[in-house]
Amino acid sequence: MCWSATADLMVGTAVCAVGVACVAQAARRPRDLPMAALPLLLGSHQIIESVVWRGDGGTGAATTAWAVIALPLLPLWLPVSVLCVAPPTARRRLLLPLAAGIATSAVLAYYLMTHTVTADIRGHTVGYGFGLAHPAPVVVGYLIATIGSLLLSGDRGLILYGILAAVGAAVSVALWRQEYLSTWCALAALSSVVLLRWVRRRRPPARRPSGQDLQEA
Template sequence: MCWSATADLVAGGAITSVGAVSVAMAAGRPRDLPLAALPLLLGLHQIVEAAVWHGNGGTGPATVAWAVIALPLLPLWLPVAVLCAAPAHARRRLLVPLAAGAATSAALAHALATRTVTAEIRGHTVGYSLGLPQAGLVIVGYFLATIGSLLLSGDRGLVLLGVLVAVGAAVSFALWRQEYVSTWCACAAVCSVLLLLWARRRRLPLARPADPVAP
């Protein structure tokens, strides 16, 4: 989420571009593609929110599309993507955030199917409301699925990303709650660059020239 429609559109375009490069970097490594493609999803999310701004919030298709990405899709996508890319020794423990993500995604999908999600422009922020029952439990499951999967990934680059997401989410929530300004798009941009660097680092072993053959 950004602080205006223009900011969301610019950030979304930039993040999507980073995502395209990240996917290209992961070409040839199918297990890395879901995680490398995450910036494409984050960029699309920002672009959709630009439409929410232009529609002055409400309950229209842009609001629903934003909620579908943010609520049931992300908490399932991220643990699945991390599980695919993680080293073999970390995969068993990643089943915990995967299970949390599946349960959270199912609960949020049911809520979206049975309730109306609304968006409200509040100064330089957009507030979304779905009226979730047991919201605290859903939030715990959401963060266990997303941040938890990164922290348990067994990959230093992804662990660093998990720490950044945790800090960025805390700062963004504090500013959003005061209705001062929404800064999640900046965090998403930094995370997308880190994922690009991660995909590039994973590609390097494949790019090394072969050792010369001894005569």
């Protein structure tokens, strides 16, 4: 988990396995699939970063792929996924994280299209840079879109995941300021096991056979 190529590969593979289980559990509930697939996305993200490690950073295809997932994709994926599964009473308040996600994703996508993303190996973490001129508003929008959507979801399991993601963000800022995003994505990936529990709890109970079914049998 951001310590080495091997750690990223192992974590990514394990999280992808969790993602496969989540998607399998949610296969009959299309609205749940975007959220259930989040561990697959985060696990793949860690595997991609293992390639960045092995290439000693730089500006290659793996660096760009990592940045596309972390920057414009995640702040849009999460609020849309939460909106799909949120109870009706929570949908109006989720418009704020959705709007923040759309705006943040648009800004980051523009920067990725007009700037070169670079990755630098810094001790036991990877730092990424792409020339963002005013990062503070973008970081706020990113946090509202990702963590904010989870905390406002009105769903216990997603709120728990949001709390873990918020704790991961605080740890990342405290320990690795320059490599914040890379570290936070790894911690969010490790927390994906919470989503497996969430998916299983949403599985409809098996239908008990009725008296008519027993007679027909």
